[in-house]
Amino acid sequence: MAVTEASDTSSGRKIAIASGKGGTGKTTVATNLAYVAACAGKSVAYLDCDVEEPNGHIFLKPDFAKATPVGTLVPKVDYARCTHCGKCGKICQYSAIVSMDKTNLVFAELCHGCGGCKLVCPTAAITEVLHETGTVEIGSAGPINFVHGTLNIGQVMSPPVIKAVKEAAPPAELTILDAPPGTSCPVIESLRGCDYVLLVTEPTPFGLNDLKLAVDMTRALGLNFAVVINRADMGDDKTREYCESNDIEILAEIPDDRKIAEAYSRGEMACEAVEKYRSTFTELLEKLGEKIATI
Amino acid sequence: MKIAITSQGQDLAADVDPRFGRAKCFILVDTETGEFSVHDNAQNLNAAQGAGIQAAQNVAALDVEAIITGNVGPKAFATLSAGGVKIYVGATGTISQAVEQFKAGQLKCVDQANVDGHWM
Numbered sequence: 001m002a003v004t005e006a007s008d009t010s011s012g013r014k015i016a017i018a019s020g021k022g023g024t025g026k027t028t029v030a031t032n033l034a035y036v037a038a039c040a041g042k043s044v045a046y047l048d049c050d051v052e053e054p055n056g057h058i059f060l061k062p063d064f065a066k067a068t069p070v071g072t073l074v075p076k077v078d079y080a081r082c083t084h085c086g087k088c089g090k091i092c093q094y095s096a097i098v099s100m101d102k103t104n105l106v107f108a109e110l111c112h113g114c115g116g117c118k119l120v121c122p123t124a125a126i127t128e129v130l131h132e133t134g135t136v137e138i139g140s141a142g143p144i145n146f147v148h149g150t151l152n153i154g155q156v157m158s159p160p161v162i163k164a165v166k167e168a169a170p171p172a173e174l175t176i177l178d179a180p181p182g183t184s185c186p187v188i189e190s191l192r193g194c195d196y197v198l199l200v201t202e203p204t205p206f207g208l209n210d211l212k213l214a215v216d217m218t219r220a221l222g223l224n225f226a227v228v229i230n231r232a233d234m235g236d237d238k239t240r241e242y243c244e245s246n247d248i249e250i251l252a253e254i255p256d257d258r259k260i261a262e263a264y265s266r267g268e269m270a271c272e273a274v275e276k277y278r279s280t281f282t283e284l285l286e287k288l289g290e291k292i293a294t295i
Numbered sequence: 296m297k298i299a300i301t302s303q304g305q306d307l308a309a310d311v312d313p314r315f316g317r318a319k320c321f322i323l324v325d326t327e328t329g330e331f332s333v334h335d336n337a338q339n340l341n342a343a344q345g346a347g348i349q350a351a352q353n354v355a356a357l358d359v360e361a362i363i364t365g366n367v368g369p370k371a372f373a374t375l376s377a378g379g380v381k382i383y384v385g386a387t388g389t390i391s392q393a394v395e396q397f398k399a400g401q402l403k404c405v406d407q408a409n410v411d412g413h414w415m
Contacts, residue, residue: 089352095345095370098352100377107370110345 012043013292014175016194018218020210022181024200025230025254026050028264030178031059032271032281033288037174038143039278040285045172046141048148049190050180051134051161058267062146064139070149070164071133072113072157077104081125088117088126113160134161136168145170159189166193183210183217191218196292197225198251203235208242215248224295228284231256251291252284296326298397299354300390301364305333307391313365316347322390323357326398331390347371347412355380361404363393369408384409 017030027050034046048056075088075097082104089099096111097104108131118126133155139146149165151158158180169175179190191197197218201211211227218225227243232253243250254260254270254277263273271278301318303310312318321334334357339346351371354362355378362375363383375382383402386393396402 095348098348098374098377100352100355100374101379103377105348105373105377107345107348110348110370 012171012173012175013196013295014177014194015288015292016049016177016179016191016197017200018179018187018191018197018214019181019200020183020212020214020217021201021207024181024202024207025228026181026200027056027059027178028230028254028260028270029198029200029228029281029284030176031056032269032277033285034060034144034174034176035269035271036278036281036285037176040282043145043173044143045145045147045169045175047165047169047175047177048146049162049165049177049186051149051151051158051165052180052186054148054150056178057141057146057148059269060141060144060146061267062139062141062144064137064146066139067135067137068164068168069130069132069134070136070161072108072111072131072160073115073128074108074111074113074131075106075117075126076129077106078125078127079103081123083123083125085122087120087122091116091120109156112157133157134164136161136164138168138170145172158186162186162189166190183213187217188221191221191223194223195295196288197223198228198288199225200228200230201239202231203229203237203239205238207235208239211239212242215246224291226251226291228252228254230254251287252280254280296361297323297357297359298326298361298363298394299323299334299357299359300386300393301362302333302390307331307394308389310389311363311365311386311393313387315362315364315367315371316342316350318350318364321350321354321357323359324390324394326394345370348374351375351378351380354378361397363397363402366410367405367408368410368412370412372405372408 017026038044048054086099088097094110134151136149149161180186201207226249234256260270299321301312302322303312303319324331339349351374361381363386
């Protein structure tokens with residue numbers, strides 16, 4: 001899974017909104033940024049990469065034009081050609097294909113779709129078929145191109161669905177990726193190939209603990225990033241102190257405002273529901289613009 | 296008849312390991328002569344996933360007619376079956392006792408997994 005993505009040929013910039021901790025406000029920041037960027041006349045693509053629980057559509061309310069099944073390409077063995085040499089089973093690190101004396105077994109749900117078994121098969125007995133694990137939907141929310149993925153129930157591997165979301169995205173001046181929470185494979189897949197990362201946190205011990213993990217992850221990926229503190233007037237000052245002592249810039253602070261929560265509960269965006277937040281997110285977009293212009 | 300038993304230790308006095316894929320080791324016993332040999336399973340013990348499949352391949356490669364264990368999941372069952380190994384579950388006590396239970400016909404030969412997989 002550690003294959004580097006080919007560099008983007010278009011001039012557009014990709015910004016990922018990530019967090020570490022869940023529920024800090026990634027989707028709030030991502031959707032509002034997409035909204036104000038579109039209002040400013042930019043071409044915008046919003047990619048909901050949280051395929052286990054996508055929810056950006058609740059706020060941006062897209063009309064979907066197309067749904068495509070996606071998943072992993074898994075091996076299919078042609079027994080007329082198979083000589084049971086065992087090379088496919090030996091190369092597979094996940095025991096997804098097993099070569100026994102008289103037959104081969106394929107465990108599709110363990111397959112990471114690397115295609116190694118097909119490559120090493122000396123008799124070309126292996127072809128690849130789609131093991132469907134999710135759906136990618138494409139549509140538009142006004143001027144915003146909207147893409148999201150949904151992982152099927154019972155599936156454990158979200159990165160192939162996230163990858164499909166990214167591949168389905170139409171080119172845009174600004175692509176905003178709403179990443180899943182956490183710091184493992186699904187987040188890495190979302191952040192790969194992005195130009196900049198915004199880490200959304202809240203000033204609580206939980207938010208700070210997971211922010212530190214997210215900072216370590218983002219630095220390990222070699223990506224430029226800054227922090228947004230949501231519900232900034234609750235909790236304590238430890239998050240600010242941590243950012244200061246680690247040279248991490250805080251690009252925006254969003255207050256713990258009941259009006260934002262009320263809008264959220266109705267599936268409305270803060271900058272639509274409360275006029276003053278339009279300038280909060282417009283300022284954040286401008287600061288981001290300065291950051292990504294210099295990359 | 297050659298059979299394999301999942302074991303928590305290196306000899307016939309050791310307890311049966313109720314786990315198949317992540318058993319400590321396998322003891323191969325010849326039920327006629329009583330001779331036995333020990334086969335390590337450390338690699339699968341620490342595997343992130345696919346332990347049952349790997350273990351089943353290793354057991355099938357030992358050329359045994361049957362495996363005796365506590366429980367077997369769906370992927371291990373499929374792999375053992377493809378390898379022509381019969382699966383007996385519900386063994387308890389020491390390896391020696393399990394061999395006696397097997398000889399006396401007290402163990403259940405299963406035609407499907409008796410526990411769910413760990414992933415789905």
